[in-house]
Amino acid sequence: MRSTISLRSPITDVKGIGPKKAEAFSRLDLNTLEDILRFYPREYEDLRKAKKIAELKNDEKALVEGVVMMNVMGRGYGRKRTLHLSVADKTGRMEVLFFMAGFMGRTFKVGESYRFFGKVKVENGKATMFHPVFHKADEGETGIQPVYHLSAGLTRKDMKKVARAAIDHIDEYDESLPASVLEKANICPIDYAFTNIHFPEDENAYLAARYRLVFEEFFDLKVALKLSAKRFGSGRRGHSFIEGSSDEFVSSLSYELTGAQKRVLKEIEKDMDSDIAMNRLVQGDVGSGKTVVAEAAIFKAAKAGYQAAFMAPTEILATQHYENFIKAFEPFGLNIAFLSGSNTAKERNAVLSDLKAGNIDIIVGTHAIISGPVEFKNLGLVITDEQHRFGVNQRKLLSDKGENPDVLVMTATPIPRTLAVVLYSDLDISVIDELPAGRKEIITEQFNEMNRKEAYRLLIREVRAGRQAYIVAPFIEDSESIDGRSAESLYAEFTKDHPDISAALLHGGMKQKEKDEIMQAFKEGIYSVLISTVVIEVGIDVANATVMLIENSERFGLAQLHQLRGRVGRGSEQSYCFLILGDDSEIAKERADIMCESSDGFYISEKDLEIRGPGELFGYRQHGLPQLQLADPVRHVKVLDEAARLADELLSDDPDLSKEENKKFGESLRNSFGSDMLLVL
Numbered sequence: 001m002r003s004t005i006s007l008r009s010p011i012t013d014v015k016g017i018g019p020k021k022a023e024a025f026s027r028l029d030l031n032t033l034e035d036i037l038r039f040y041p042r043e044y045e046d047l048r049k050a051k052k053i054a055e056l057k058n059d060e061k062a063l064v065e066g067v068v069m070m071n072v073m074g075r076g077y078g079r080k081r082t083l084h085l086s087v088a089d090k091t092g093r094m095e096v097l098f099f100m101a102g103f104m105g106r107t108f109k110v111g112e113s114y115r116f117f118g119k120v121k122v123e124n125g126k127a128t129m130f131h132p133v134f135h136k137a138d139e140g141e142t143g144i145q146p147v148y149h150l151s152a153g154l155t156r157k158d159m160k161k162v163a164r165a166a167i168d169h170i171d172e173y174d175e176s177l178p179a180s181v182l183e184k185a186n187i188c189p190i191d192y193a194f195t196n197i198h199f200p201e202d203e204n205a206y207l208a209a210r211y212r213l214v215f216e217e218f219f220d221l222k223v224a225l226k227l228s229a230k231r232f233g234s235g236r237r238g239h240s241f242i243e244g245s246s247d248e249f250v251s252s253l254s255y256e257l258t259g260a261q262k263r264v265l266k267e268i269e270k271d272m273d274s275d276i277a278m279n280r281l282v283q284g285d286v287g288s289g290k291t292v293v294a295e296a297a298i299f300k301a302a303k304a305g306y307q308a309a310f311m312a313p314t315e316i317l318a319t320q321h322y323e324n325f326i327k328a329f330e331p332f333g334l335n336i337a338f339l340s341g342s343n344t345a346k347e348r349n350a351v352l353s354d355l356k357a358g359n360i361d362i363i364v365g366t367h368a369i370i371s372g373p374v375e376f377k378n379l380g381l382v383i384t385d386e387q388h389r390f391g392v393n394q395r396k397l398l399s400d401k402g403e404n405p406d407v408l409v410m411t412a413t414p415i416p417r418t419l420a421v422v423l424y425s426d427l428d429i430s431v432i433d434e435l436p437a438g439r440k441e442i443i444t445e446q447f448n449e450m451n452r453k454e455a456y457r458l459l460i461r462e463v464r465a466g467r468q469a470y471i472v473a474p475f476i477e478d479s480e481s482i483d484g485r486s487a488e489s490l491y492a493e494f495t496k497d498h499p500d501i502s503a504a505l506l507h508g509g510m511k512q513k514e515k516d517e518i519m520q521a522f523k524e525g526i527y528s529v530l531i532s533t534v535v536i537e538v539g540i541d542v543a544n545a546t547v548m549l550i551e552n553s554e555r556f557g558l559a560q561l562h563q564l565r566g567r568v569g570r571g572s573e574q575s576y577c578f579l580i581l582g583d584d585s586e587i588a589k590e591r592a593d594i595m596c597e598s599s600d601g602f603y604i605s606e607k608d609l610e611i612r613g614p615g616e617l618f619g620y621r622q623h624g625l626p627q628l629q630l631a632d633p634v635r636h637v638k639v640l641d642e643a644a645r646l647a648d649e650l651l652s653d654d655p656d657l658s659k660e661e662n663k664k665f666g667e668s669l670r671n672s673f674g675s676d677m678l679l680v681l
Contacts, residue, residue, distance in 0.1 A: 005165070007034040007172045014165045017158065024153035025162070033166040036159075037173065037194050040213075040629060041146035044200070045117050045133065048143055054091035058122040064129065065089065065115045065137055068108045078102045087116065094120075094127035096134075113137035144200045163198050170194055176668035177216060178661055181646055185219075187212040210630060211639070217631040218643035223665075224673045226651055238277030238404040239380045244304030246296040249332070258289065260434035265293050267430050271406065272300060272381075278406035283413075284432035285601035286566025287439060290410050291321070293432070294383050295328050297408060302334050302361045306380025310364045311398055313385070315340045316516040320540045321385065322364040329362065339365035339374070342513075370397040383408045412566065413559060413605075433602065441599050442569045444577040446553075446592040448584060455578040459547045463501055463528045467573060469547035471531045472564055474555040476507045484582060485551040491531045506532040534560065536567060543571035553579040553595075554588035558608035561591075562601050 005013045010032055012022045022031075030036050050065035066087040074082035083101035085108060087094050096116055098104055108114065118132025133156075135141075148159040170191045175182075182189065192205075193212040200206035246269065250257065257265070264282060271278035284290040298308040310325070312318035322338045329336055337351045337360045348368075354360045358377030363369060379402030399407055409427065447455045459469050471494065475486040491505040504527040506518050515535065522530045523542050530536070534556070548568045553561060561579070569575040579592050594607050633640055650662070657666035 005033070005169070007032065007037075007166060007169050009033055011036075011162055014162050016161060021153060021158060024151050025158075027151040028149070030162070033162065033169065034173070036163050036166050037170075037198075038629065039148065039163075040197055042149050043147045044206075045145045045147060047115070047117060047141055047145055050115065052091040053087075053089050053094050053127060056094065056120045056122055056127045059119065061117070061119050062129075063115060063117045064094065065113060066094070067113050068110050069093070071108050071110055073102075073105055076102070083107075087114070092127075094129060096129050096132060098131050115140060144202070144206070146198050167195050167198055174664065176665050177219070178650065178665050180661070181219065181650060181665075184646055184649075185215055185642065187215055190216075213629075214631045214636050214639050215643055217628050218633075218636070218640050219647055220669060220672060221628070222644050222647035223651065223657075224669050226647060227657075227669075236277050236404050237275055238406055239304075239306060240275040241272040241300050241304035241306065241380065241406070244272075244300040244302070244306075246300040246303075248303075249296055249299040249328070252331070253292070255436070257292070258432075258434045258436055260432045261289050261293055264430040264432050265296050267428075268293065268297050268408065269300065271428070272297065277404040278408065279427050280408055280430060281427040282408065282410045282430045282432065284410070285435070286412050286563065287435060287569060288412075288432040289436055290412065290432055291324065291385075294385075294408065294410060295325070297381060298325075298362055298383070299329065299332070299334075301381040301406070302329075304380070306378050307355070307358070307360065307376050307402075308362045308381040308383070309369055309376070309379060309398060309401065310362065310383045310385065311369050312364070312366060314516070315342060315366050315512065316519050316540050317385070318364055318366050325362060325364055334361045335359060336362045336364065339363055339368045341366065341368055343368070370401070374401060376401055378402075379405050381406045381408065383410065385410050413563065431602075440569065440572075440574055442548075442565055442575045442577050444565065444579065444596045444599075446579045446581060446596055448581045452580050455549055455580055458576065458578065459529075459549050460498065460501070462547045462576070466544075467546040468522065468525070468527075468542060468544050469529050469549065470536060470545060470564075470567055471529060472536065472548070472550045473531070473533060474552045476509055476533055484555055487531055487533050490551065494529065494531060501529055502527045503529040503531055506530055506535060508533055508535045534564070536564070541570045542567070544573075545570065546573050546575040547578065548576070549578040549580065551580050552582040553592060554581055554583040554585070558591055558594060559601075559605045561595055562604045565595070565599075 010022070011017050011025050011030065012019065014033070017025070025031065028039065030039055045061070045063075047063055049063070051062045053064060053066065056062055056064070064087065066089040068085055069088050070084075070086035072084045074084060076082070079100050079102040081100075081102040083098040083104050085096040085098075087096050113136070114134050115137050116129055116132040116134045118129045121128045121130070146160065146163065147156065148163075150156070150159065173191060173194065175190050177187075177190070187193075188208045188211075190212070193209040193216075196205040196209035197213060200209065246265065250265075264284075268278070268280060268282075271280055282290055282293065294310070298310065301308045310321060312321055318340060319338070322336065325336050335354075337354065339348065339351050343351065351360070351363070352373055352375070355363060356375045356377060368374075382398050382402070382405045384398065399405060445455075459471075463469055471490055473485045473487040473490050475484055477488045478486045487505060487507050491503065494501075495503055504518050504522060506515060510518075518527075518530070519536075519540060521527055522545075523540055525544065545568050548565055550556065550561065550564060556564070565577040568577065577595070579595060581588050581592055594604060598604055631639070651657075653659075654662050657663065657669075
């Protein structure tokens with residue numbers, strides 16, 4: 001190892017790490033010694049004390065020291081042969097089994113002592129350890145040893161070698177958290193945390209290190225989100241719409257708003273009456289009536305003399321909203337325009353001119369609204385629908401079309417409270433948690449390969465009665481390497497078996513224009529069955545669609561299954577969701593049971609989080625945030641709350657992190673999250 005090595009040194013400066021191994025490290029985004037500090041071990045091997053064979057328990061990982069009594073190679077040829085060892089200590093014997101071990105025939109000597117660490121199976125009093133780590137009893141490592149994720153070309157020894165080299169220079173790593181936060185949170189310094197997350201002295205040192213790093217992940221995220229909120233106008237002076245009212249619009253509806261809709265509209269109007277810019281998220285389950293609440297807010301803004309912009313993720317969805325807005329607002333004399341990529345140059349120029357002149361009260365459209373030439377005369381309210389489909393910068397670009405306009409974002413993806421606290425720190429959150437009266441609950445049933453045809457029989461029954469149906473598959477086309485049905489093969493199978501039923505194929509590989517045309521034709525009833533991938537998760541309303549059949553439902557998350565189910569049940573007829581399991585595992589059955597027993601999206605999303613864990617935390621968000629590595633907002637909710645409290649305290653005292661004692665922390669945040677802090681959706 002060269003004397004000039006430092007944390008910023010390339011990994012090749014570590015003795016024994018050449019260009020090929022460096023390339024393998026690079027595949028894990030590990031290029032310098034410093035990079036590995038936050039590449040945390042996936043588990044640990046406790047090599048401090050050997051366990052007696054007689055005390056071994058089924059499915060535990062244990063260290064056993066014993067004498068090899070017998071060494072037998074299994075049948076076969078070359079590397080594929082197995083190796084069977086009989087190992088004994090003073091309390092009993094166990095079998096040690098190695099697979100693909102043809103090269104290990106002379107590794108162990110009968111009569112010598114070895115240490116083995118691995119998973120143990122105990123059946124009928126007989127213990128077996130499979131493919132353990134091993135070394136001679138008087139050699140090898142001791143203590144608590146880290147185990148890392150590897151890429152091809154790397155060994156456990158390589159990973160530990162580089163990690164130890166980094167820890168040897170840990171004194172070069174600067175503490176970024178402010179001293180006041182370290183003291184208030186009562187957490188260990190960063191050098192101690194890194195040292196003991198990689199090579200723990202003992203359990204207490206490991207727990208202290210892990211707590212510090214979990215806290216830091218939450219704290220950094222909360223501070224960054226709050227700084228980001230300022231970029232979107234949160235807390236800034238905006239417009240007051242107190243001169244406008246939504247009463248006339250609400251009174252004109254042919255139905256009464258639900259209690260939840262009234263509550264959320266009241267929260268929105270309170271924000272709009274204030275001269276502080278609104279920054280609010282409206283969560284509402286599929287069919288809960290978010291759009292009419294948004295319409296009431298738009299009406300209030302227009303009546304107060306401001307323009308409103310409504311942006312949807314696809315042209316067909318934007319078109320649906322535009323058509324609904326015309327019906328809702330034209331009786332009141334409001335001017336509505338549409339803007340998307342499909343506008344002709346003449347249409348586009350006319351819309352742009354009228355927008356700038358203030359002749360348009362409400363603009364509805366796609367990303368085209370945020371393109372450069374679009375100018376407003378007096379933009380006061382910005383609404384984005386299906387917010388999770390938009391990136392951070394897209395929302396920011398729309399907001400920047402006006403001077404601190406009120407911002408309302410909507411999503412039909414129910415997000416658990418524990419996630420919402422993390423993901424939407426910059427937003428006030430409103431929840432429409434009540435469905436309109438009279439809406440029929442969708443009947444959900446599960447099937448397997450044995451009774452799959454029954455699901456299709458029920459689907460055909462609905463279609464022949466004049467209704468429409470969706471069939472959803474996890475893949476576009478068949479694959480030899482992945483077991484699961486594809487949309488293409490299902491389409492071929494369905495059209496062959498039912499030539500008299502009009503069916504269409506839809507998937508993400510098609511151009512957007514083609515997808516929109518197919519969806520529009522399905523809405524118009526030209527097709528009775530739409531066979532698709534998950535691209536229809538967010539789609540237009542087809543009131544006549546009463547069946548959602550999902551193949552290989554085990555391949556979808558619970559929240560996604562709930563979104564797909566929400567494509568039906570939009571009309572007055574009874575609707576159905578059929579889940580076909582291609583996997584009979586316990587977890588697949590558990591997920592299907594949850595879907596059959598509940599139609600509550602928030603309950604389902606909580607269950608989804610429990611089952612899938614925080615590894616897919618930011619599946620709810622597609623842009624702008626790094627993964628939490630150690631922090632789990634469900635298991636570590638108390639740490640999250642403490643981090644949020646101290647983040648508030650820090651920014652209350654130093655809103656721009658400009659004080660000398662906080663500058664290093666601010667610089668660290670910019671390095672982690674980007675200089676603009678544009679983190680939130």
